[in-house]
Amino acid sequence: MNFLRLVGALYRPTGVISRTYCPGAPEPCRLSDSLVEALSTAVGLKNISTSYAVREQHGKDESYHEPQPADVVVWPESTNAVSKVATICYDNNVPMIPFGTGTGLESGVSAPRGGVCLNLTKMDQVLDLHPEDFDVSVQPGVTRNALNSYLRDTGLWFPVGRSGCRRLAMRHGGDQRIRHQRRAVRDNAGERDEHGGRAAGRNDHQHSRQGQEDKIMAAVCSFPSVQAAVDTTVMTMQSGIPIARIEFLDDVMMDACNKFGGLDYPVAPTLFLEFHGSEKNVADQAEAVAEIAQMNEGSDFQMASDPAQRKKLWSARHNAWYAGLALKPGSKGCATDVCVPISRLPEVIVETKEDISKSSLIGPIVGHVGDGNFHSLLIIDPDDPAQIEEAHVLHERMARRALAVGGTCTGEHGIGLGKRHLLREEMGEGTFNVMKALKHALDPKNIMNPEKVIPV
Amino acid sequence: MNFLRLVGALYRPTGVISRTYCPGAPEPCRLSDSLVEALSTAVGLKNISTSYAVREQHGKDESYHEPQPADVVVWPESTNAVSKVATICYDNNVPMIPFGTGTGLESGVSAPRGGVCLNLTKMDQVLDLHPEDFDVSVQPGVTRNALNSYLRDTGLWFPVGRSGCRRLAMRHGGDQRIRHQRRAVRDNAGERDEHGGRAAGRNDHQHSRQGQEDKIMAAVCSFPSVQAAVDTTVMTMQSGIPIARIEFLDDVMMDACNKFGGLDYPVAPTLFLEFHGSEKNVADQAEAVAEIAQMNEGSDFQMASDPAQRKKLWSARHNAWYAGLALKPGSKGCATDVCVPISRLPEVIVETKEDISKSSLIGPIVGHVGDGNFHSLLIIDPDDPAQIEEAHVLHERMARRALAVGGTCTGEHGIGLGKRHLLREEMGEGTFNVMKALKHALDPKNIMNPEKVIPV
Numbered sequence: 001m002n003f004l005r006l007v008g009a010l011y012r013p014t015g016v017i018s019r020t021y022c023p024g025a026p027e028p029c030r031l032s033d034s035l036v037e038a039l040s041t042a043v044g045l046k047n048i049s050t051s052y053a054v055r056e057q058h059g060k061d062e063s064y065h066e067p068q069p070a071d072v073v074v075w076p077e078s079t080n081a082v083s084k085v086a087t088i089c090y091d092n093n094v095p096m097i098p099f100g101t102g103t104g105l106e107s108g109v110s111a112p113r114g115g116v117c118l119n120l121t122k123m124d125q126v127l128d129l130h131p132e133d134f135d136v137s138v139q140p141g142v143t144r145n146a147l148n149s150y151l152r153d154t155g156l157w158f159p160v161g162r163s164g165c166r167r168l169a170m171r172h173g174g175d176q177r178i179r180h181q182r183r184a185v186r187d188n189a190g191e192r193d194e195h196g197g198r199a200a201g202r203n204d205h206q207h208s209r210q211g212q213e214d215k216i217m218a219a220v221c222s223f224p225s226v227q228a229a230v231d232t233t234v235m236t237m238q239s240g241i242p243i244a245r246i247e248f249l250d251d252v253m254m255d256a257c258n259k260f261g262g263l264d265y266p267v268a269p270t271l272f273l274e275f276h277g278s279e280k281n282v283a284d285q286a287e288a289v290a291e292i293a294q295m296n297e298g299s300d301f302q303m304a305s306d307p308a309q310r311k312k313l314w315s316a317r318h319n320a321w322y323a324g325l326a327l328k329p330g331s332k333g334c335a336t337d338v339c340v341p342i343s344r345l346p347e348v349i350v351e352t353k354e355d356i357s358k359s360s361l362i363g364p365i366v367g368h369v370g371d372g373n374f375h376s377l378l379i380i381d382p383d384d385p386a387q388i389e390e391a392h393v394l395h396e397r398m399a400r401r402a403l404a405v406g407g408t409c410t411g412e413h414g415i416g417l418g419k420r421h422l423l424r425e426e427m428g429e430g431t432f433n434v435m436k437a438l439k440h441a442l443d444p445k446n447i448m449n450p451e452k453v454i455p456v
Numbered sequence: 457m458n459f460l461r462l463v464g465a466l467y468r469p470t471g472v473i474s475r476t477y478c479p480g481a482p483e484p485c486r487l488s489d490s491l492v493e494a495l496s497t498a499v500g501l502k503n504i505s506t507s508y509a510v511r512e513q514h515g516k517d518e519s520y521h522e523p524q525p526a527d528v529v530v531w532p533e534s535t536n537a538v539s540k541v542a543t544i545c546y547d548n549n550v551p552m553i554p555f556g557t558g559t560g561l562e563s564g565v566s567a568p569r570g571g572v573c574l575n576l577t578k579m580d581q582v583l584d585l586h587p588e589d590f591d592v593s594v595q596p597g598v599t600r601n602a603l604n605s606y607l608r609d610t611g612l613w614f615p616v617g618r619s620g621c622r623r624l625a626m627r628h629g630g631d632q633r634i635r636h637q638r639r640a641v642r643d644n645a646g647e648r649d650e651h652g653g654r655a656a657g658r659n660d661h662q663h664s665r666q667g668q669e670d671k672i673m674a675a676v677c678s679f680p681s682v683q684a685a686v687d688t689t690v691m692t693m694q695s696g697i698p699i700a701r702i703e704f705l706d707d708v709m710m711d712a713c714n715k716f717g718g719l720d721y722p723v724a725p726t727l728f729l730e731f732h733g734s735e736k737n738v739a740d741q742a743e744a745v746a747e748i749a750q751m752n753e754g755s756d757f758q759m760a761s762d763p764a765q766r767k768k769l770w771s772a773r774h775n776a777w778y779a780g781l782a783l784k785p786g787s788k789g790c791a792t793d794v795c796v797p798i799s800r801l802p803e804v805i806v807e808t809k810e811d812i813s814k815s816s817l818i819g820p821i822v823g824h825v826g827d828g829n830f831h832s833l834l835i836i837d838p839d840d841p842a843q844i845e846e847a848h849v850l851h852e853r854m855a856r857r858a859l860a861v862g863g864t865c866t867g868e869h870g871i872g873l874g875k876r877h878l879l880r881e882e883m884g885e886g887t888f889n890v891m892k893a894l895k896h897a898l899d900p901k902n903i904m905n906p907e908k909v910i911p912v
Contacts, residue, residue, distance in 0.1 A: 130797060131694075132797075133797040133798050133799050133828075134693070134694075234588050237590070238587075238611070240733075242698060276696075277696075278740075280740070281737070281740070284734075341588075341589040341591070342588060343586060343588040343589050372589075434897075437898070438894060438897050438898070441890075441894050441896065441897035442890065442893070442894070
């Protein structure tokens with residue numbers, strides 16, 4: 001055990017010393033009383049906690065990384081309060097770690113050097129909506145669902161990102177749906193973004209859901225091989241069909257989803273599709289894609305346009321993460337997240353499946369196939385170091401397989417703590433050093449979420 | 457006259473001294489013989505010039521800014537040659553200025569501190585085309601037309617950007633067409649881009665022109681007011697109609713285009729439209745937009761789908777720049793380039809037209825109205841300092857009008873030399889200092905196109 005006690009002194013960064021986390025062994029706040037007092041004045045007495053339970057909860061996300069609690073958690077209610085906290089942290093060399101909802105997968109919220117965790121959930125105001133300009137400014141604690149409730153009467157709509165995009169505060173790479181490529185929202189805590197205000201020339205628009213866009217059709221189709229499913233996707237995109245979503249599930253994942261949801265989909269590589277547009281347009285799109293699927297020996301489409309039926313049709317995809325975990329009760333998931341040129345996707349998925357099948361683990365696969373991005377959810381017992389290690393080794397091989405074909409080690413989840421060495425391999429030393437220089441220019445004291453992405 | 461003669465010594469940066477340009481008075485190359493020799497070895501004897509005529513030609517673009525020649529022009533033929541030139545420049549503190557085709561509008565190619573101009577036109581190879589992945593790597597000297605000739609047999613297509621985007625080498629903000637929002641191409645001189653190779657998860661796809669996308673329909677429609685034309689655009693976008701292009705020309709510009717091209721369009725605010733898709737889809741889109749235009753008292757559509765007829769229909773828009781200049785033979789154009797939230801576009805255009813009408817200048821307007829971006833082309837006599845000053849003052853007021861409604865002083869043309877103070881106003885001191893810090897991190901010796909955008 002390695003508790004650093006600096007109570008009574010001003011906080012000093014622990015440098016490269018990484019604290020050992022001992023579950024259940026409360027670690028005291030290492031900030032001085034006067035520092036805690038100053039933070040308390042900045043955010044208000046009801047918006048600060050040094051309780052170990054609270055700090056521990058804020059130091060972990062949904063990944064298998066071990067929690068690393070900050071010394072204090074604060075809930076700023078305004079940009080001004082954030083600014084005051086930042087000034088105190090800067091003056092005293094204390095790390096700052098932002099916290100959205102803790103749904104990250106790469107340990108972005110952990111505090112390996114301690115410091116102040118800024119929980120942003122109380123900054124949940126929609127600041128400035130301009131329906132004719134298709135833009136809205138929101139505080140960082142606004143969730144997608146909250147925003148869409150707010151937008152309900154405007155005819156506008158903030159489309160869902162990839163499945164993991166649960167909260168805007170996470171600055172998730174989501175919203176990569178094939179059709180709705182642009183955001184209406186900048187997750188911006190201020191009144192005005194830093195780059196030329198609200199003009200669209202440097203940003204862009206969101207399609208609304210009014211008029212022509214009022215129809216949504218869902219479809220599911222299974223294939224004899226991964227190659228056939230990917231070929232269908234590529235041909236659909238080459239045909240310029242403005243399909244809204246294409247999601248891929250492999251046979252292992254379909255099996256898990258069937259078991260989890262009491263469904264009876266074929267246990268085969270499967271595409272989940274969604275079409276948006278006018279009634280006629282949606283029917284045209286679906287017909288064109290069905291033709292392409294048939295050319296690739298796909299099954300007939302199961303289709304639905306009624307909201308409840310659509311939801312049922314897509315439920316397998318929506319519950320995939322939990323369906324995977326349910327294969328082994330009590331397990332945790334290690335979510336990999338590679339992305340490759342779509343032409344290389346079939347071979348990389350097939351090789352990955354072979355690799356997983358040689359291991360002792362199960363690893364169902366879901367993919368945002370239009371982007372060449374896929375995840376295998378490696379199911380592990382969090383108390384078994386051997387399984388964690390095995391997942392780690394599988395993950396590294398998968399990432400390097402992606403890098404070898406010109407891909408990336410992360411399409412969505414980011415780098416966090418676990419992929420820092422892979423980022424370095426992917427970028428090369430030269431580019432990595434440029435990234436380091438930029439980080440240093442923006443954060444000369446290395447107090448902004450230190451150790452993450454680019455360790456200095 | 458202010459010739460700095462450093463012949464025979466190693467080059468020293470001229471610091472803040474700005475040289476006075478004297479047309480016709482050749483300024484000698486200020487680099488030492490040994491430095492010119494080293495550059496010559498780096499790029500090859502046939503790829504270097506110190507001739508004053510050549511240097512002068514490379515120091516000017518299509519703007520009214522006065523030319524500022526570099527000391528040497530080189531034509532590197534490979535990334536390796538660029539790298540060698542950069543090493544020599546870095547070691548000797550010599551500025552480097554890239555040159556594409558000289559079609560810029562903000563004096564990006566001028567050399568206020570002298571140095572080496574890198575003309576990239578000999579780096580014109582298409583390196584790596586992946587049709588299934590919708591991506592291609594090209595050297596920086598590849599033009600859009602050259603790329604599209606290369607792509608002709610693949611069914612793919614690199615869409616035109618805004619009208620000013622003549623060459624990829626310029627890293628122009630173009631390709632902002634409403635529909636084709638993503639690039640197939642990264643203008644990347646190397647084999648592999650620096651960010652995760654070719655995977656699409658961090659980039660994105662281009663629609664192809666095959667299958668569903670093989671029909672293009674053009675249309676022109678005039679309106680009783682600027683407001684009516686903009687309202688038509690906003691409603692079209694709100695309806696989710698996937699229109700490919702919407703361009704706006706004001707009454708003054710339409711008059712100029714009529715005169716220039718022997719056309720007889722109504723002298724009124726006018727929208728030029730383009731629809732892409734299947735035959736049926738294109739007809740649906742055009743019908744829907746025609747309905748919206750009628751609601752806004754627009755004229756009947758003039759339509760064309762045959763390539764020659766489309767070209768004729770759009771010729772007014774395509775020739776707008778030259779039509780404007782032809783209003784006063786021998787004149788030059790000062791192209792302004794503001795961008796505002798689309799809801800504020802009508803008032804800003806109307807106020808700008810009033811302001812111009814009170815001046816002694818003519819200033820026809822074109823706009824990429826879907827983006828809230830528009831240009832007034834202020835027609836000036838380049839030999840009349842009073843007119844240049846008047847254009848300058850009009851431009852400043854127009855830019856500040858944009859900033860006041862949350863817009864930006866540049867939607868496309870960039871900052872270059874002329875808008876540096878406006879950028880600073882737009883960003884505010886805090887953000888401007890962050891930009892300076894980033895520039896310094898990337899270019900510690902301030903030799904990469906110094907004085908442009910962010911003077912250090």
